Amino acid sequence: MPELPHEAKRRSPTMPRRSLLQAGAVGIGALTAASAMPAVASASVARAPTGQQTSRRADRCRTRLVLLGTAAGPSPRMGRLGMASALVVGDRAYLVDAGRGMVDQVARAEIPFGSISDVLVTHLHSDHVAELFNLFLLTWGNENPNRSTISRPVGVWGPGPAGALPPARDGRPAVTVEPQTPGLVEYFERSLQANAYDVNVRVRDTGRPDIRSVYQLHELALPAGAGPGHDDLAPEMQPFLVFEDDRVRVHATLVHHPPMFPCYAFRFDTEDGSVVFSGDTTASSNLVRLARAADVLVHEVIETSYYEAQNWPPGRLAHLRESFTDVSEVGAVAAAADVRTLVLSHLAPGDPEAVPDSTWHRKASQGFDGQVIVGHDLLQIGVGAPG
Ligand SMILES: [Zn+2]
Numbered sequence: 001m002p003e004l005p006h007e008a009k010r011r012s013p014t015m016p017r018r019s020l021l022q023a024g025a026v027g028i029g030a031l032t033a034a035s036a037m038p039a040v041a042s043a044s045v046a047r048a049p050t051g052q053q054t055s056r057r058a059d060r061c062r063t064r065l066v067l068l069g070t071a072a073g074p075s076p077r078m079g080r081l082g083m084a085s086a087l088v089v090g091d092r093a094y095l096v097d098a099g100r101g102m103v104d105q106v107a108r109a110e111i112p113f114g115s116i117s118d119v120l121v122t123h124l125h126s127d128h129v130a131e132l133f134n135l136f137l138l139t140w141g142n143e144n145p146n147r148s149t150i151s152r153p154v155g156v157w158g159p160g161p162a163g164a165l166p167p168a169r170d171g172r173p174a175v176t177v178e179p180q181t182p183g184l185v186e187y188f189e190r191s192l193q194a195n196a197y198d199v200n201v202r203v204r205d206t207g208r209p210d211i212r213s214v215y216q217l218h219e220l221a222l223p224a225g226a227g228p229g230h231d232d233l234a235p236e237m238q239p240f241l242v243f244e245d246d247r248v249r250v251h252a253t254l255v256h257h258p259p260m261f262p263c264y265a266f267r268f269d270t271e272d273g274s275v276v277f278s279g280d281t282t283a284s285s286n287l288v289r290l291a292r293a294a295d296v297l298v299h300e301v302i303e304t305s306y307y308e309a310q311n312w313p314p315g316r317l318a319h320l321r322e323s324f325t326d327v328s329e330v331g332a333v334a335a336a337a338d339v340r341t342l343v344l345s346h347l348a349p350g351d352p353e354a355v356p357d358s359t360w361h362r363k364a365s366q367g368f369d370g371q372v373i374v375g376h377d378l379l380q381i382g383v384g385a386p387g
């Protein structure tokens with residue numbers, strides 16, 4: 001694919017939400033065969049400047065995965081920041097999720113804010129969106145383009161409104177705020193309202209453009225029969241196209257992370273290889289379908305036995321088992337999808353002192369003979385051959 005400046009990148013024509021889903025209802029096998037993209041690549045590993053792992057040329061790869069934050073859950077903890085990743089393809093960056101600390105991590109990873117093309121949001125749990133509006137609030141402007149500011153429209157893709165809250169436990173009332181289940185559009189509108197004074201002062205004081213000019217929101221269409229009131233939050237489905245430009249083709253599927261809905265996994269296909277992000281999910285056949293023969297699968301994991309040893313109450317342990325993938329099960333997912341490299345991220349517990357890397361690695365390798373990488377903040381993984 002030719003290198004084009006950011007402004008010249010091509011997008012799929014805007015389609016109505018429903019047709020977006022239908023148009024993308026193709027199997028990944030068909031997609032890969034038709035795309036003529038070589039299924040390249042070994043993953044090489046390097047730490048960004050503040051990291052500690054020995055460089056193995058990831059920074060020389062045109063396409064590289066950067067783990068910005070690798071912890072599960074919203075609470076601050078030692079050793080890992082909130083869930084966020086970047087796929088850098090040449091001089092362009094695509095972000096997946098925006099957890100606690102993400103904006104600073106983009107700077108630490110030396111990813112120019114002006115290079116951010118799109119942000120994909122797997123779901124609206126706070127550990128994935130705590131810094132979503134902050135990304136724009138803290139960087140939007142018209143000075144020093146490309147380095148520390150976002151001055152051109154960034155596509156933001158992710159959930160629309162859930163439509164209904166989960167059933168109440170113990171008759172517990174919901175917070176009486178309307179709307180109770182906002183999607184991406186309402187999330188941004190309400191965030192803008194809350195910050196209107198700051199935004200307006202900066203527009204008048206420094207001549208900045210309307211902040212709404214630096215993001216374009218896209219709520220993803222849903223398949224019929226999914227969601228609250230239906231039997232299944234993630235019914236069996238084919239991956240669907242989210243968007244494509246001259247660097248990447250992005251597909252999504254629904255994954256199972258009750259009681260949240262909708263929850264997405266995303267797949268990026270590039271000329272250098274393919275990278276899949278699981279989002280939060282139990283072991284998922286939809287994800288296996290999406291990740292088929294990918295070069296890199298970034299998958300969330302939980303070490304359930306850690307919480308059992310901490311004597312967590314049975315109800316909370318049941319929630320963990322019903323909503324996440326135990327690390328002893330993730331190798332089978334990677335093997336079923338036939339991926340080359342499995343990267344563990346969104347680790348629970350997130351404190352590196354709580355579970356040693358050797359344990360994560362050993363348990364994740366069960367049933368999978370590919371490469372397993374235990375994720376840490378600012379770890380970089382090259383996709384394809386170094387340049
Ligand atoms: Zn999460």
Ligand SMILES: [Zn+2]
Nearest residue numbers: 125257260280
């Ligand atoms: Zn979640």
